[in-house]
Amino acid sequence: MNRRLATAAATAVLVLSPAAAFAYTGDPYDLDVPGQVAEGQPFQVVLEGPVENPQFTLTVASDAVPDSAIEIAGSQSLTKPTAAGVSTFSVTLHEEAVYSLTGVNAAGDVVESATITVGTPGTGGGAPGAGAGGAGAGGAGAGQGAGAGAGQGTSATGQSNLPRTGTTSAPLVAGAAALLAAGAGTMAYARRRQAQH
Structure with missing residues (x-):
């Protein structure tokens, strides 16, 4: 037996x-964000978590651009209530750069983070032969005025353009x-x- x-x-x-x-x-948390968007084109960021979490705060930042280039309903950071644990934010980024996004729950804990690339930062924008910088660095603003296509890297921090969802x-x-x-x-x-x- x-x-x-x-x-x-x-x-x-x-x-x-x-x-x-x-x-x-x-x-239990998820941050849904596109990996790359066009400059000045609105897109949606979705923060999702437990149903009992009443709100999320989304903050977008980049060291390469002024805060005025970031718009989440007119500001750089926005708190929204959740519906069944989900908050959706409409975001517009007005300059080419790599931006970091941070999601914070109602308790003030950072629960998710990701990066997003606007345009193709790091590509040369000046006339051919003008200036002397930007030998393929790929960072934000690297090679401006250094001729066409100098330094088409992945991002300012060397990270992939794909979003990090936290899973x-x-x-x-x-x-x-x-x-x-x-x-x-x-x-x-x-x-x-x-x-x-």
Whole structure:
């Protein structure tokens, strides 16, 4: 009887391990933002979290441009109430640069962050041969006046133009490993009990 119970428990652990690992949600927050937008073109940023979070604050910043180039309903930072845990912000960025976006929940905790690129910052904008800077640096404003197309890099910080949504696979892997270890332990126990009888 004990052998049957141990075998059934081991089987249940092995069967349920993948389902439990995939059911683990990890970070309850999400920031949906395009990776690249056009200068002066409005776009939407969506912050999503638990239903009980009543509001989000979105802040957009860039060291390469003045604050006046950033517009979220007329300002650089805006707090909006949530509807079923979701806040949607309309954002317009008026100059080419790489911008950082930060989402803060009602408790004041930074829950998500991302970057967005406007235009193609770092490409040369001057007449060919004019000036002396910008040998392919790719940073914001690098190579202005250095001729056509100088330094078409990824961003001012060397990061990808893709947005960072905050979702990682590490918690899923850790959960799956823990469940598999528990299943292996149960199987070893069942075999030991079987050998004793």
